[in-house]
Amino acid sequence: LSRNIKLTLAYDGSEFRGWQIQPGLATVQGILAEVIGRVSGQKVLPQGSGRTDAGVHALAQVATFKTESPIPVENFLKVLNDKLPPAIRVTAAEEVSEDFHARHSAKGKTYRYRIFRGTVCSPFLWRYVTHYPFPLNEEAVFRSAEYILGEHDFTSFAAVDPDRTLRDSGLQHQSKFQDDEVLNPKHATNIRTIYESVWEWDGEELIYLVRGNGFLHHMVRNLVGTFLLAGKGTIQPEDIKKILEARDRSAAGATAPANGLYLVSVEY
């Protein structure tokens, strides 16, 4: 009897070459597949709610896999954590209905981006924040984030991936439109809806929180890189509207570094 298992995962992205399995590289999906295989005695490829790139962290990534193993689901958590490296933790394991799929069933996601503004970044922090000690008009950064609320075509903030389908070869679930996540088939466009997009101070850190029904590849990092342009005065906060309308990656700012980014949660 096949069961469908849902795992909630936290990981330190600085230790891995991203989520997606790649031959010969330490990836979260690859290590998880190997450990589940050893534990259950069956070869499986856990499906994530979406990819995270090398260096990107997860507080609650979700992955599903089917298994015929008789291991009680509550034991999966303990057994997997015993065998996984300490930089990947299973924080919850539950049996879900057969039709639940980590990616296809997802209705929304929340990401966080951390920017450390102090002069000297702690040696215990540098893996987990982006250090940006340079002058910045924080108010302009804060205001620029408001313009992405609602439904927009985010082509200007999407990675230009000519090898997008190539990267999907191998064991990964095939999808012509595979990007960071394709929440459901009707998302075969670059239109996404953003429910929340807000910056706040936390001590010496600027924290960006964004929640939406889906995100294109590099979208959060490209948004952050563009908000920083507003903070530097290169653009005005309201220019975000024009950048969205341009539907052109070159209209927006640079991709902010991976190590400040966290997948916070996935909504179903």
Add this chain to the structure above:
Amino acid sequence: LSRNIKLTLAYDGSEFRGWQIQPGLATVQGILAEVIGRVSGQKVLPQGSGRTDAGVHALAQVATFKTESPIPVENFLKVLNDKLPPAIRVTAAEEVSEDFHARHSAKGKTYRYRIFRGTVCSPFLWRYVTHYPFPLNEEAVFRSAEYILGEHDFTSFAAVDPDRTLRDSGLQHQSKFQDDEVLNPKHATNIRTIYESVWEWDGEELIYLVRGNGFLHHMVRNLVGTFLLAGKGTIQPEDIKKILEARDRSAAGATAPANGLYLVSVEY
């Protein structure tokens, strides 16, 4: 004109093979020597307040070196941080009198040890705490720490290092009694004075704070390992007295893992 420079350093010990310079290995002293050499154009070996072992962290290690470089001391901080790996940060740099020496001038030190008691240890935390989720009588741990206050012979808690002098070969300042620290020549014994020795809860963590005029090699980790024996009921808290009197390493508990230990500060 030679100047004496005092650096205050923070580092993530999980990235290095300890403080002491060793050929072909990434050590804090070795990397610092290399970077100071590049910046100042002079070969120097910075002297630390004492060694930290592989995996042990520092919040405020102190190191001194002499230089004829004309670089203003306030620029040293910035230039060194530009060239050091992010896991080592210079948090302060100042010119001190010629006779000040990071190790010989030290009058005391404070260490902290962190034990995470939760079931699942965050992937962002494992490098920085010791995960001990097993049953423990915390009150017994707390009480056992009180018995080391004052002046004692800590032979039972000192590493047995037959190769102690061998490890001092090379560039390191020679000392027959070199251990974690030899604060001044009269410390050529295993007698040390402990001013503060206290455990407290911090969320899901047990935090041990110990301050003394000096610490032998592995002393804090051996103390923690022995306090845990009291927590497990293997010994009674008051047995610490007998273990001190035994002056025998085998009377005490195992060496607790390095990654929970922090050199917090050095007093001069």
